[in-house]
Amino acid sequence: MDCLDISFRYKPDRPWVLERFRHTFRPGVTLVRGASGCGKSTLLRLVAGFLEPQQGRIITPLGTAPTDIGFQRRALGFVFQQLNLLPLASVQRNLALAGSLAGLPAEQIADNSGHWLRVLGLEPYAKRLPQSLSGGQQQRAAIARALVRDPVVLLLDEPTSGLDDLNARVIVRALEQFVTGNRICVVSSHDTRLEILANETLDFNRFLPLERHLEALV
């Protein structure tokens, strides 16, 4: 997964969030670290094709741009910081919908769902609606929803933010199981509990125009 000199800003009159960023994401886990506002989430959304860079280009392992609907449907798994589950569908139905959109056959969706629900400790909650789950359960369900698609590229934006150690350990274990072979996993987080996963760490603080006045406050 190649990022070739990409630059991005949200509005023309705003400063660049990413400027001439160049990096190749290799199979394994890449941990993107950095303080809030340094552009970690923006990078993930660019790599997912949910945003488009103003300059440069990104090439996915399929050889397409990430905005390609085929890549997004079949090769991408994304876990957002918040709101990852469809509120009116049960956990199982959320997983089935995600797997179905990825073009997986029904048997594989059932197998994958059963597996990841078990690994993430969600079997008892499979028939429940997201609103009846705790924050940790919802986040685990969101990860299961991404994993059930069996994606080549898995992007996780602050997957353990606000979760206790037990939940974080379950998530780490699931990701360890998943990231094998040529799968690429990019995790944006400043959570040190995820460092154990990383094959590579990308420090994003270097892109950040640091708010020096905050240092004076502490």
Next chain:
Amino acid sequence: MKPSTLIVFYLWKDTWKRWCEQPGSPAARLFVTGLLVLVATVILTAFQLVERSLRERLESFGLNTLVVRRAVTPDSSAFFRHGTAPDDLAILAPSGRKLRLRQLFVRGQTEWEENNLLVLTYPPEALPMLAEILSPQTTAICVSDSLPENAQLRVRISHRSVVSSVARPPQWLRSLAQGDFLLVPQGWLDEEERLGWLETTVFQRGPTAAPMEQIIAAVKALSSAEQRPAPQMQSALPLLRELDELHRRHQQWRGVLAGILGAAVSLVYGAIAVLEFRQNLFVGALLRSFGASAWLLYFRQWLENAALANLAAIGAIFLIVLLRQTIFGTLGFPGELLAASDANLQATDALITILVWINVGAFLSSLPVAAGLRQPVGEILN
């Protein structure tokens, strides 16, 4: 299940839940559309009924019929009680069929006092033209749409009594009078003719004759040239002009109402669609992040608006069809006209126009959602 089926199923569930949580949203759309369609349909159907009524009058009178009336008093030069008076309109004879009658200044009364008949006398040369309605029993004819055909009817005129046979009016004679009338041979009512009469000429234009406007102009010019008072002329031309004017106004109203309907539906539905789209912005973006097509989400909004608009419109039209006698009866339309219009009230051009514009409005109302769906998922899901 196919992914599109799963998404459609989810979207339907989402829509239904939204309707149940906020019933005011679909109810407002149904009410506004239903009310507007109701008013528009009543107005356009009223136009249609008036048009139909005019057409019936036109058909009854006859498009190629001209009735010329001129008063003949005992002191006028045309007062010939016996023999054949000179025919002022002889020039019309080669252009079609012509019947000269005398409408007397007295009225006939049947045995039922309420039936008051116009009395006209016909000359012997009119017999071939009247042959189709003459009876072997009598040469007096009571021309009527309501009395039993071929019945022998005694009619009292002044102090004398005439037995007539009832006949249905042939098309070309309908222009003579709105109600029943009595035709008797000239000479039968000698006393009554002394008072004078209205020289009444019924002319039916032949297929190769000049247009009716030219014939009317010729009759006027002839009267003027011969220094006679202008005769009273009755033709289908004023009715035709009235019908044209009505048709023009009908088209104008149809355009205006269609525009109002389309604009109202697009504004009301559009405003609600934008509000609800914002409420569901994250869910929509999440579905798109799974790979669901933005077109599918747009199609859901369009389908929802179109379904509500059409449901309301068809409901309003159905209500009008159900209550047409009451609604249009209250507006003063006669029952016979409504009964005759029953069959085509439901499928007229007006209704098709209304439905087309309702759907145009529904389509336009969903365009802001299409614009909203162009926002990148990455800008929505933070």
